[in-house]
Amino acid sequence: MPEITQTMLEDALAYGRAFTSQGKTAQYIPYLRQVDRDLLGVSVQTVDGRRFSAGDSKTPFTVQSIAKVVALALALQDRGEKNLFSGRVGLEPTGDPFNSIIRLEVDRKPYNPFINAGAIAVVGAIKGRSGSEKFERLLRYFKKLCGSETVSLCGEAYLSERETGDKNRALAYHLKATKMLEGDVGEDLDVYFRMCSLYVTAEDIAHLALVLANRGLDPATGERLMAAEHARIIRTLMLTCGMYDGSGEFAVKVGYPAKSGVGGGIAATLVDRMGIGVFGPALDVRGNSVAGIAILEYLSKAMDVRLF
Numbered sequence: 001m002p003e004i005t006q007t008m009l010e011d012a013l014a015y016g017r018a019f020t021s022q023g024k025t026a027q028y029i030p031y032l033r034q035v036d037r038d039l040l041g042v043s044v045q046t047v048d049g050r051r052f053s054a055g056d057s058k059t060p061f062t063v064q065s066i067a068k069v070v071a072l073a074l075a076l077q078d079r080g081e082k083n084l085f086s087g088r089v090g091l092e093p094t095g096d097p098f099n100s101i102i103r104l105e106v107d108r109k110p111y112n113p114f115i116n117a118g119a120i121a122v123v124g125a126i127k128g129r130s131g132s133e134k135f136e137r138l139l140r141y142f143k144k145l146c147g148s149e150t151v152s153l154c155g156e157a158y159l160s161e162r163e164t165g166d167k168n169r170a171l172a173y174h175l176k177a178t179k180m181l182e183g184d185v186g187e188d189l190d191v192y193f194r195m196c197s198l199y200v201t202a203e204d205i206a207h208l209a210l211v212l213a214n215r216g217l218d219p220a221t222g223e224r225l226m227a228a229e230h231a232r233i234i235r236t237l238m239l240t241c242g243m244y245d246g247s248g249e250f251a252v253k254v255g256y257p258a259k260s261g262v263g264g265g266i267a268a269t270l271v272d273r274m275g276i277g278v279f280g281p282a283l284d285v286r287g288n289s290v291a292g293i294a295i296l297e298y299l300s301k302a303m304d305v306r307l308f
């Protein structure tokens with residue numbers, strides 16, 4: 001298997017550049033609409049301590065749905081696998097858009113933790129006496145997983161998110177009406193809006209992906225940040241559901257677990273080898289970074305690492 005090199009990463013970035021003009025920034029959140037769609041960055045961190053970056057790898061962007069990975073890891077720690085997956089959220093891909101409500105009427109339980117309904121149910125499962133306590137815990141954990149103290153709330157994105165979040169409100173109140181959410185829905189929604197609005201960089205999400213690739217152990221500090229079994233569950237869900245209704249095509253093209261967000265980030269994980277973070281805010285119709293996918297596809301071919 002060819003090893004990753006700085007030249008390979010720069011070639012991947014150059015390849016990805018041709019794709020930014022094929023997408024659009026997320027239009028439904030005003031804050032995201034105005035982000036420069038030509039930004040593009042990639043970062044790689046290997047389990048044996050090598051780090052490579054190219055392009056806009058230090059430019060902050062909002063983490064959006066990649067936060068669902070962190071929320072899931074914390075809820076798994078708080079409640080355990082059995083409690084979380086038997087009563088609160090499922091393990092099945094939907095093939096529906098990430099904010100779809102359609103299946104909630106038929107099956108009370110959201111299908112998986114990476115669609116919005118499932119992520120809101122996961123936030124409901126995080127321990128804390130109030131929304132702010134939950135968020136504080138989540139943010140502390142976020143910083144550890146990203147190996148970065150600079151992860152912080154983007155106030156403008158948060159307000160924008162809250163202002164245009166009626167679909168998410170509909171999902172949350174539906175979950176409450178069917179007794180799938182038991183606490184204060186308003187507070188849980190607020191935690192959800194906040195976690196989506198956290199500022200990260202491609203380097204930060206590469207580190208998050210690295211911890212998942214290294215089975216829950218941060219190779220930089222030697223600290224165990226999640227149980228190996230939880231990291232395995234999360235990687236599996238990333239493969240089946242991480243790219244929303246584009247997960248099947250992504251598995252064929254790229255072939256390793258990844259989680260995207262409508263801010264343009266993708267965190268991809270190659271078990272026992274490396275974490276990759278990409279950032280390119282121009283999205284395809286499913287809400288995935290077009291150039292980000294192109295970069296990951298380039299790298300997976302260059303390193304010959306497709307799982308199947």
Ligand code: GLN
Nearest residue numbers: 064065098196261262287
């Ligand atoms: N904040 C976004 C939303 O709830 C996150 C969705 C995403 O990244 N797919 O709509």
